[in-house]
Amino acid sequence: MTINFRTSVDALAEQARNSAIGDPERRCIVSSGSVHPKRRGDQSPIPRLELFHFTMSICSQKIRGALFQIGAPFASSELIIMPPFSENYSAEYVKLRMASAIARSRPFVKGYSGSSSVENEGFDPLAVPTLVDHEKGEVVADSRLIAAYLDMLSGGALVPLQWQNRIWNEIAIVDTLPHAGLFYGANPDGDDRPEEIRAGMRGAHDKKIELVRKRLEGLPADSLLREAYRHKIIKEEAGREFISQPANMRRIIEATHSTIVQLDRRLESKNEWLMPDGFTLADIFWGVSLFRLLFLGYDWMWKDCPRVSEYAERLFASPSMQNGVINWPGHPPGERIERFKKH
The missing domain is CATH 1.20.1050 (Glutathione S-transferase Yfyf (Class Pi); Chain A, domain 2)
Known part of the structure; x- marks a missing residue:
């Protein structure tokens, strides 16, 4: 699946947000330095960065920490990934994740060693986190790649x-x-x-x-x-x-x-x-x-x-x-x- 236009990424993110996340309270705006997300109204503008994530996902926690470290406001689109909800299994969310470069360059996950490393396990298209850059029309998946992307946006603040x-x-x-x-x-x-x-x-x-x-x-x-x-x-x-x-x-x-x-x-x-x-x-x-x-x-x-x-x-x-x-x-x-x- 190839995504060429920012509007396409925006549409994919909107479909994932509206279809996968069952509770609107989990669609929030996080201001720089604030740990208290504010619910995003349907007409509220979305910041440049939007993170699809889960509270207890360790990879999501790494990226939330990085976002707070660089002081970047972001839209928090929080999925519940545990049964019986498993909102990350929504086809609309998987389509969004498949629009990332890593989905096109790495084989799908095919085994298990206890780690969630893409390097060792392969790419999991039904996982979190996923970052959307609405300004550039980019979808970034995998915590290491997302962290590198945030470092680039911050001018090397995370990785001198x-x-x-x-x-x-x-x-x-x-x-x-x-x-x-x-x-x-x-x-x-x-x-x-x-x-x-x-x-x-x-x-x-x-x-x-x-x-x-x-x-x-x-x-x-x-x-x-x-x-x-x-x-x-x-x-x-x-x-x-x-x-x-x-x-x-x-x-x-x-x-x-x-x-x-x-x-x-x-x-x-x-x-x-x-x-x-x-x-x-x-x-x-x-x-x-x-x-x-x-x-x-x-x-x-x-x-x-x-x-x-x-x-x-x-x-x-x-x-x-x-x-x-x-x-x-x-x-x-x-x-x-x-x-x-x-x-």
Whole structure:
């Protein structure tokens, strides 16, 4: 699917917004620096940037953090991606996502390793986040590409030129962490996830597969979207099998722990952030990642990593984390994260 005109992108975004998002309250305008989205009336102008996202999507959290860091106002079009809603399975939303360059250049997702990295897993056409630049008529999918796009718009505020290689190396490390597996799957040696998450993830893959199949059956026989939905089913079937194997869960838990230990070694005690010159996109990605691990009960991973422990405290207090993640409306409560919320 090729999109050539800005009006076409605008139309795709409007169709996705109106068809996929069931509650108008989740169509909001977020002003620069404000964590309190204001509902967008039907006649309200849309800012240049529009983000299709979900509260608890870790990739969405990275992009919200980046948007707050550069101070860019944006239209918040918030989908609920969990069953029974699964608004990201709407054909109108998938059409919008398929208008991105990455949808034309990368193969569809075809497996599961616990990570949501496009580099390793392939492109998921039924996922979030998706950014629309209404001024340029661009659709950007995949959190790393969206972050790079926002950095370009901000003139390098997120990824300073002198630290480009180091920052993108850190982001690549974060991107391969198996957050999806840790969220959906239980630790076979003691599940410390919040009860709400444990209950919600039971049978989640089965529910998602059923809903994707229903959407697929409703598509016209000649629809270009059918292959996208088939690959989503392949991914969810592979995910269901993956998290059911205790050996897989132990392996990704150990791999994540090892990555945290390596981060502790890279952190320099004299620096407040990862790069000597200040807060960057690498810190946003790590902040979101560490906060998710904390929420799921994996903060024991940095119990013996004093630099990571101190770094996490600083990250969680940063404005981009506070606004884009911790205090973003709808984040489920949890005993471990409550002290970081600013009321």
